Amino acid sequence: MKKRKIKGLYLILDQQHTKTDIVSIAIEAVETGVDIIQYREKVLTKKDALVVAKRLREITEKAGVLFIVNDDPALALAVDADGVHLGQEDIPVDIARRILGKDKVIGLSTHCFEEATAANNLDVDYIGFGPIFHSSTKMVTSPYGVEGIRRVRAGASVPVMAIGGINHENVSDVIRAGADGVAVISAILSASDIKEAVREFKERIKAS
Secondary structure (H helix, E strand, C coil): CCCCCCCEEEEEECHHHCCCCHHHHHHHHHHCCCCEEEECCCCCCHHHHHHHHHHHHHHHHHHCCEEEEECCHHHHHHCCCCEEEECCCCCCHHHHHHHHCCCCEEEEEECCHHHHHHHHHCCCCEEEECCCCCCCCCCCCCCCHHHHHHHHHHHCCCCEEEECCCCCCCHHHHHHCCCCEEEECHHHHCCCCHHHHHHHHHHHHHHC
């Protein structure tokens, strides 16, 4: 099975960042053309997270949208997600690959140029790089800006997903700088109209 290229609009669903049920957000997002959905859960028990992950897997599978689980290869395996996204402090990439097998997607967060370069020697399918701009979901003191994307893209052997403060106003600059896609949290989760927010992101990415 050939893995699909990681690109486009990558929506991170985290219930802590919205009062709206993330399952309902997922339904609207896949209807409007989101490319990838990641489930990020830091609060629920493993058992409760499994319930949500199963539902999100059903929604994404039906829509043909890639489904990634944050941090947890076991949960990804349990719901047959398309892959897992790991942080620098999570289980090592080689162990995650052993758990998930060669056909699953593994992504890795990188927060500096050294980490992004080191990722070239790991069995990952894409890297997340940021923060690009100041972000409402994380404390950011020194964002890299679009020049950071250019530098990382030039040395990366896998797709680069930009993250951190990306919104409708700056997404075109991010894509033009070389990002293969953008990972978004608050710009969609806090939107009053989820479908319109996704649609606008997609249009601006396509036009860039």
